[in-house]
Structure formats: C-alpha cells, structure tokens
Amino acid sequence: MAKFPVVTLKVGDNPDSPMSTRYPPMTGLTQEQFTHLHDRAYEAMDQGALGEASQHFAELLQHRPDAAHYHYMRGLAHKYLMDWPTALRHNLRAIELGNGKNEAEHWNAAIAATALGQWEQARQLWKACGVRIDEGSGPIDDDFGVAVVRLNPWHGGETVFMRRIDPVRARLLNVPLPESGHRFGDIVLHDGASTGTRFDGDRQVPVFNELERLVPSGFQTFAAFVSCDSPADLKDLLAASAPGIGFAEDWTGSITYYCLRCSYGAPHKHSENADNQWQPERNLGIAAQSRLSVEKLLEDWAAKGAGRSIEGIETRELAAPEPEEGSAWWCGPEDEEDAEEGGA
Structure with a gap:
C-alpha cells in the first residue's frame, strides 16, 4: 500500500552488514518471533495503526539498534503522528546508519526540522536532497510554484490551491470551507510526495497532503x-x-x-437548473x-x-478534524493501485 522500504527477512544475511535483517545473537527472540514482530510492524503501518506500528518498530530497535530501515520506519510513523522531535531523531539516525544513501530519510528529516522551525538544520537537509535553497538564514521564503493541497486528508480532504514558499510550506490561495478549520492565507505544512495532479487552468500541478497548519491567517x-x-x-x-x-x-x-x-x-428556494444555464x-x-x-x-x-x-x-469558526488511527490516509491512488497489483 504505502511506498516505504519493506525489508524481507531471510536466513543467511551478512550479520556484519548495517542493513542485515538477520536477528543478532542474544536478543531473547527466536528467528520466528523476530520475523513475526517485523511483519506485525509493517502490517500496522499499512493499516494506519500508527501508535501500534511505532511500538513494534521501537521493540525491533531494541534488538536491532543499528538497523537504519527500522529507524526510518519509526520516524515515518511519527511523521504521520505529527510528533516532530521523534520523527527528526529517528530519520537523522537512519541517515547516519545508512551513510546518507536514502533520499527519503533526508526528506522526512527535513520535513520534521521545518515543522520544528529548526531552520539551519532544515536548510542543510534540503540541500542534501538536491533542493535549491537560498543562502540566507532563518525561515525559507521563496517561490516554489503553485500546487494543490488536500486539507485534513484523514477526513474528507477538501482541495485548494496554494503557493509553496519552501519545499513543504505553502500559503493557501483559496477560501476553504469553514468545516475544514482553515482560512485563506494560512501557512500549512504538506508532505513531500505528491498524490496526484490537478489542472490549474494552464497546466497540471501536483497535489500534496497537508500535514499540519503552521500559521493561522488573520482573515x-x-x-x-x-x-x-x-x-x-x-x-x-x-x-x-x-x-x-x-x-x-x-x-x-x-x-x-x-x-x-x-x-x-x-x-x-431550490430551482432547477439546466446544464449551462x-x-x-x-x-x-x-x-x-x-x-x-x-x-x-x-x-x-x-x-x-x-x-x-x-x-x-x-x-462560522470550526476546528480542523483531528486525525484518527485506522486509515492509511497518506496513500495516494498510485499506492492503492500498487497494493491491488501486489506491490509493496
């Protein structure tokens, strides 16, 4: 369903490799128990049970503290829980253990640093991702173009246009419905991977899932x-x-x-309206x-x-609906198609 690195356990991996999936000796778990725990962690993530997934990945890390993929996955769970300190910590550890080879870990660490307002670190991480960032300091305030954001993707997901001021922060350009808990001019944090495209009148632009409202508008x-x-x-x-x-x-x-x-x-009074009338x-x-x-x-x-x-x-003034567990709301149509075809 979701696009994250699913690691298949098998006997005979090189135990000295940092990405080895062979359970180390003296962990207190048999190979079968470790494999079961591994499978349960990924299944919980697939089902949107983020708290359960985090717990399982934490337990896996007790036995494999230097497994970069488990740090990445726990960081991913906490990204969608909007627990930014934990997400940042585990993604930075995954980067360290993976020798900086996995771009996804850099992106998720950069998103977390941005959410926390840790601008020096965020700038360094975006540059490591190959994203063009100005040489200033403090918050990034540039023009990354117009895109579409799906507000509260865990609850209906009204879509509005936005102007991106950095790789994952944007200002809303439409007037959202009050039920969304958002306003024109809000600055929102959005995910790094698009979940489709939308025509803006001139061309197709990417659609991103909102993660969090960072700065409420005064309107x-x-x-x-x-x-x-x-x-x-x-x-x-x-x-x-x-x-x-x-x-x-x-x-x-x-x-x-x-x-x-x-x-x-x-x-x-309701009146009937013919097409184009x-x-x-x-x-x-x-x-x-x-x-x-x-x-x-x-x-x-x-x-x-x-x-x-x-x-x-x-x-009306309404609060944005809170995320609820049990739905992998971060998955786009392509992810669902992959799942139906047997993809990871």
Missing part, C-alpha cells in the same frame, strides 16, 4: 449569499475590493456535494478581517447594478 471566512442576473455581475463582484478584504471566490460551481445555503440555514443565486466564500468589510464590499456592488441583491452573510 475570517464569511459565506455570502447573493443574487445577480448575469456572469458579468458576478465578475464585477469578484474583481471588487474594499478595506479588510483578502479574497472572494464563487463557491457555487466548485462546491456541489451539498446545498451550502441549507447548511447555513439561509432562506431560499446561468444560476442567479450565488454562494461566495469571502476572506475578510471583519463582517463590516464584507458588508461594505457587497453593498457597494449591489448599488452599482440592477438585479443585484444580498440575501445573507454568515460566518
């Missing part, structure tokens, strides 16, 4: 319900500006899996510093055109 999220007679009216609204407004976008076409107005209790009722997501900013924006827009009306402004 609130408002849902505005308006009505207008034409796409030109809507275009005017989306292009308008007012003090305290960060960004406004039309949620009507992009959020279709439930009636947004019903979810907010906004009074309205203009829908006057529009649901907007607006990032703003205050409700007064939203009211000013909408009132100015409504006053400048016939047939424009404001039907409601609502806001």
